[in-house]
Amino acid sequence: MLLPVVQGGHAADAGFNITISSDQTNYNLSNDLQNNYGWNGTDPINVTLTINSSINVYSTSTATPAIAAHLVSGSTLTINNSGNVVGRGGAGGSAGGPNGGAGGAGGDAISLQNVTSTINNQSGAVIAGAGGGGGGGAGGTGGGSDDPETGCAGQVSFSGGAGGAGASTNAPPTNSATSGSAGQSNSGGDGGTGGTGGTWGNAGATGGTAAANPPNACKSVGSVGAGGAAGAAIVIGAGASNTLNNSGTTYGATT
Secondary structure (H helix, E strand, C coil), rough: CCCCCCCEEEHHHHHHEEECCCCCCEHHHHHHHHHCCCCCCCCCCCCEEEEECCCCEEEECCCCCEEEEEECCEEEEEEEEEEECCCCCCCCCCCCCCCCCCCCCCCCEEEEEEEEEEECCCCCCCCEECCCCCCCCEEEEECCCCECEEECCEEEEEECCCCCCCCCCCCCCCCCCCCCCCCCCCCEECCCCCCCCCCCCCCCCCCCCCCCCCCCCCCCCCCCCHHHHHHHHEEEEECCEEEEEEEEEECCCCC
């Protein structure tokens, strides 16, 4: 059992109260509780986490949520969010040479495990799964000649454009995705434009198709890259449940 200790004027046996009052990246609630509030990491715990207005809590990796709240069975958590909790945008897909690469999936904003949670997203506040990366445009080969006796000769390769990154990869995060780059154009043909990254809660766009120049018997084009999936606003993982009271804005799935 947790012993009563005083944290910021509040008894621990009545619950821990944590306030985030400056911008944070990759916030891990369990680590904060063990490193700074004396939690042993094994007993059920009651926590109130408050994020102040205009504060940004965001991730620097799509593999890591902006807030990880992975506690132990029997724990309860209340998140009062007046700021911005935002996942990391997915990377754009590689340029087609000839095949465009798939865009990366966007990261999640909040991940819950082994906790009964209530999230109060206040007016003006944001919880945003990141946008997926745009797919790479297709490239190809074309031009040259086709001799009836000797066949194809002199074909020229061209590449597609790279996909754009999803929102957000900037700091502090904003809902701005990156456009894909233009494909290469030469005597062989025109490469497809890379897909635009997705805004918060949206998948990235598919890469553009390529157009190879004749002769038809000698030209070829690659495949386009798919856009990356959007991140979730709230992921309810193993042993978790959540009630969302939403007066603000969420982008992406919340279940």
